[in-house]
Amino acid sequence: MLKCRNVWKKLAPLARASSTVCRQNVRRAGLPNGRIPARVPVAHMSTGPTGGGGENHLYVLLVGAACLGGGIYAYQTIKGDQQRYQDRINEISSRSQKAATEEPTTPIQSEPPAVKASKTEAVPEPETQAAPSPEEPSPPVPDVELAAAPSETAEPPPEPSPPSEPSPAELTEPPPAPVVESADEPVVEAPPEEAAEPPAARVVEEEQSPPSEPSPAELTEPPPAPVVESEPTAAAAAESPSAEPPEPQPEVVAVSGVDSTPASLKVPSHTPYLLIGGGTASFAAARSIRARDPGAKVLIVTDEPDLPYMRPPLSKELWFSDDPSVTETLRFKQWNGKERSIYFQPASFYINPEELDSAENGGVAVLTGKKVVQMDVRGNKVKLDDETEISYDKCLIATGGVPRNLQVIERAGEEVTQKTTLFRKIDDFKSLDKVTRNIKSITIIGGGFLGSELACALGRRSHESDLEVIQMYPEKGNMGKVLPEYLSNWTTEKVKREGVKVITEALVKSVTCKDDKLEIQLKDGRLVKTDHIVAAVGLEPNVDLAKSAGLEVDSDFGGYRVNAELQARSNIWVAGDAACFYDIRLGRRRVEHHDHAVVSGRLAGENMTGANKPYWHQSMFWSDLGPDVGYEAIGIVDSSLPTVGVFAKATAKDTPKAATEQSGTGIRSESETEDTATSPVASSTPAPAMEQHKDDYGKGVIFYLRDKVVVGIILWNVFNRMPIARKIIKDGEEHADLNEVAKLFNIHED
Amino acid sequence: MSSIREEGKDQIIFVTKEDHATPSSAELVEEDPNDPYEERGLILPSGEINWNCPCLGGMASGPCGTDFKDAFSCFHYSKEEVKGSECLEQFRAMQECMQRYPELYPQEDDKVSETDKTSQDSASAEISGANSTSPTVQDSNTTQPNTEGSVES
Secondary structure (H helix, E strand, C coil): CHHHHHHHHHHHHHHHHHHHHHHHHHHHHCCCCCCCCCCCCCCCCCCCCCCCCHHHHHHHHHHHHHHHHHHHHHHHHHHHHHHHHHHHHHHHHHHHCCCCCCCCHHHHHHHHHHHHHCCHHHCHHHHHHCCCHHHCCCCHHHHHHHHCCCCCCCCCCCCCCCCCCCCHHHHCCCCCCCCCCCCCCHHHHCHHHCCCCHHHHHHHHHHHCHHHCCCCCCCCCCCHHHHHHHHHHHHHHHHCCCCCCCCHHHHHHHHHHHHCCCCCCCCCCEEEEEEECCCHHHHHHHHHHHHHCCCCEEEEECCCCCCCECCHHHHCHHHHCCCCCHHHHCEEECCCCCEEECECCCHHHCECHHHCCCCCCCEEEEECCCCEEEEECCCCEEEECCCCEEEEEEEEECCCEEECCCHHHHCCCHHHHHCEEECCCHHHHHHHHHHHHHCCEEEEECCCHHHHHHHHHHHHHHHHCCCEEEEECCCCCCCCCCCCHHHHHHHHHHHHHCCEEEECCCCEEEEEEECCEEEEEECCCCEEEECEEEECCCEEECCCCHHHHCCCECCCCCCEECCCCCEEECCEEECHHHEEEEECCCEEECCCCHHHHHHHHHHHHHHHCCCCCCCCCCCEEEEEECCCEEEEEEECCCCCCCEEEEEECCCCCCCHHHHHHHHCCCCHHHHHHHHHCCCCCCCCCCCCCCCCCCCCCCEEEEEEEECCEEEEEEEECCCCCHHHHHHHHHHCCECCCHHHHHHCCCCCCC | CCEEEEECCEEEEECCCCCCCCCCCCCCCCCCCCCCCCCCCCECCCCCECCCCHHHCCCCCCCCHHHHHHHHHHHHHCCCCCCCHHHHHHHHHHHHHHHCCCCCCCCCCCCCCHHHHHHHHHHHHHHHHCCCCCHHHHHHHHHHHHHHHHHHC
């Protein structure tokens, strides 16, 4: 108390001086709304109207203008506060009706004044708690002070003291006393007495009450609002010598919190990092963000019911599993014997969305079964299909795509579509597995990666069961759009050997359902009868959000158009299948492969945490057509480009199986990156005795050229040499003799 | 002898082992060690740890990510004779955290635990990744499992 009085004594003269000048100015101007502190003693100073000269007038003018401005501002703020107070009271009264006890209401009443008073009122606070009426003098003061601090969201002064527009007369009255123990207050508190300096008060208030900031208006969850507001109270109160307030306050916090929790608010309304889509790219980004931004809070929103998982095994390894419960466990045995789940991480890795806000070290939360339907880029928020809104700081769109369907099938009617599978998700795998156990014949339409892999996988199954597997496509051979013709033909022979009936150059004209069997009519007249169809005819990138978000869609490749850093607009990145990005080396493209999803997801995560790196590390892809034929590829691998293939004869040791055994990993894209950390599994298993391939194309390297520069490379049954291939593409050089380049791969070695 | 065949726009070359015995005359562009775009290994050129290295798997990003980072950073910057000897506390904290998530960090009692293995391998990756390897680092790699072993028991 003493300290404050001393300070007050020091500052009083200044106060008096400015107030005098103020009053004089107002009198002169004749303005009625200047809030003059009426209690300030009248004292004549040397700088009276008779003294000084022009510069004095200037001084007086400036001070007067400041007073005026401050006065007007205070008046307006109070008016606004009154409205907000009213709203707040209404809200609280609706909530306090739910309050079981009488207690919450009283503390709530005293709580806001404490909040508003920040630390100044802390002392008078406990004393006035029990008696609401004496609160009148103090709340009006904080009211005005707070009037100057619009950042304070809670305006409900105690109900017993209705007039929320305190006369400025009271402005100066209590402060001298409550200018309290809080040591850092006094100097700052005294000047705010003056109507002349409400802006300063506002600044002060803001500094003092950062804890109450986090609950801006009623945008965010109301329940935390009273909780948060109570916190500064507790904090403020804690500073006062009196121990009373802190104790009831936390209880109030708990009570008011419990009473007023609406049921719908399980989803965080704000997240620093929002990832739309729960696939490979999204997971890679989440991992990247967490690695680079310690304690980051990441929210993944996906419309699938599953946690993030990898897709390649859905068309390969899962079908080779001996486990009858594989559709439930979704675990597959890798070639090296190690078993793993297709889920990137088990459920314990993630935290619940409800806990995301409060998680100390942050975490990754996955919100399943919810679809983002609208995006507000200016407001940095999205809307879900259940009307929930989530705001974000940085957002990643990794929505992937939806399998395309043949128009003839879509138009063919329900009976046909029911017997058609579009294969992409876990559910599709489960249903296809079930279907194939009960039917006699299945047809796969499509000769690309997915179609060929599924055909081979089902073909293997046909050995055990009675299943007829047919594959049909418009090209001349499997992977016709990827492999040069000679290799495509060779591959087709391989697929046939896996037990698949291949129909090439097949264009589907119509599909009908007769006697519970499907009849596929081809344009050249052939008729194929089958029980079930799998359509693997491409992927349609999901750009549903483009319209509401105002994002550009690429007309050539489809997908969201992004720059080399994978950014679409400020705070929005796109990765994975849905991203049409600019590859510095190879030009604009859109890639639908697993490793690309990982690489682009990781890059997007890095850029979301400030890295600003372009797409540079070239992603690769691979495919296995049965255990004997496999290849890895990188870059632009388009069969329409001129190619140069360099081959050697394959030995029994060159198979995909042996490659993974050696590197100790199951997924081939991981074999080069994870190799450094995982100790290689000592492969003492002798290579399985296999017949020597009579064909010429045992193993080799195929270069794809564009304007004499290598833009794509396929490693045909040659493994663990991807870094060399990557380097060649990165260089982008014109090589005169590609045979010399092929030497770098040591294709004759293991 | 290599044979060359043309099929339309595609060229096919068959080579024997002898054909490829001579060193390649193809020239590759020299790597820039300071290329900012390049994907880095475990240790960045500045000497810092690259937490985003794929070789770490999910170690730095999972629920025990913070503990892992603390422990591994301590080890990495340790200048002790027995590298990491002052980091027992951090490693213990990391172990404790990992034990709370047995699904994520499977602990095998009979073999070296996953955490040990990964830390070891991360350490060995560090060694292989870094250009300058000091003998002390090599030694400490072997001693580290002992330290961790004692922590475990």
